[in-house]
Amino acid sequence: MTGTARDARSPAAPHECGAPDRSSSACCSSFQLTRMRQGTWGASHTGTDLLTDRQKARLASLFTDLDHAEVEATWGIYQRLVAAYRNPNRTAGATELKAVIASLAEGVPKVLTELRRLGRTLLKRAADVLAYFDRPGTSNGPTEAINGRLEHLRGSALGFRNLTHYIARSLLESGGFRPRLHRGL
Template identity: 70%
Template sequence: MTSATWGIYQRMIAAYREKDRSLGRAAMEALIDAVSQDVPAGLDELRKLGRTLKARATDVLAYFERPGTSNGPTEAINGRLEHLRGSALGFRNLTNYIARSLLEFRRIQTSTTPSSVKSRFRHPSSSRTTMNDVPTHL
């Protein structure tokens, strides 16, 4: 079993490292087909891997269609949530957990998050009353 698992692992790594994405995709498709069909009866873990790869083939093969994508940001958020959950020693209700999570993640800057926060104070050129318009002798 160890040599079969090692061989599948090496084929998977080779597919991901292939410079030509169409060749890498073809290699991964061949691997998924092989692992989902041609596994001997005694290798239950590899059969389960084959079923999983077959079921998630669209997601696995998406790597070859969308270069430069990563689940790194998602994993970073999951890691921070796990840390928050572990350091809080339990929350009494979901609302407190959500509020604490939002406070914690205000510090995360993503490509979709605006880099500057809009001021809550109005600009003096605004048509509304400002502190400069209020008489000081009152």
């Protein structure tokens, strides 16, 4: 006996779902779902053109189960969105994205509540989403930098009693006063 937890477990003791052990195909579905999610996590967040054969096989086995039909539909929309943004031709990418937005705006089954919500949001914000294709080299880096500074200030400014003082410090930290102080620049 080596003293590990695995050795201490009796091989004849069944799992709580009644299966002989966790490696059995009859084991509880939640464990199998967890293993499937862990195995397909990287594959589900990758474009279809970058998938390995093994990842394609894992996704195919995941999508054969009808319990995962919603996941498959959502993953398909995600892949269409990724393909539109990765398209080197900005005009074609914008056209693809408009088609995705149009397909999500109408005709999505009621079962797919997340996709229906995504469709409504994309339809409302279509001009903002499609602006990516009109302005090359866009990035949210500057916005994230300012947000990071403000979060740091918020964490260190828990003792501010005066809201006006806190707002002034936030504007100083984020560069909010610059246009007014340096009009000539």
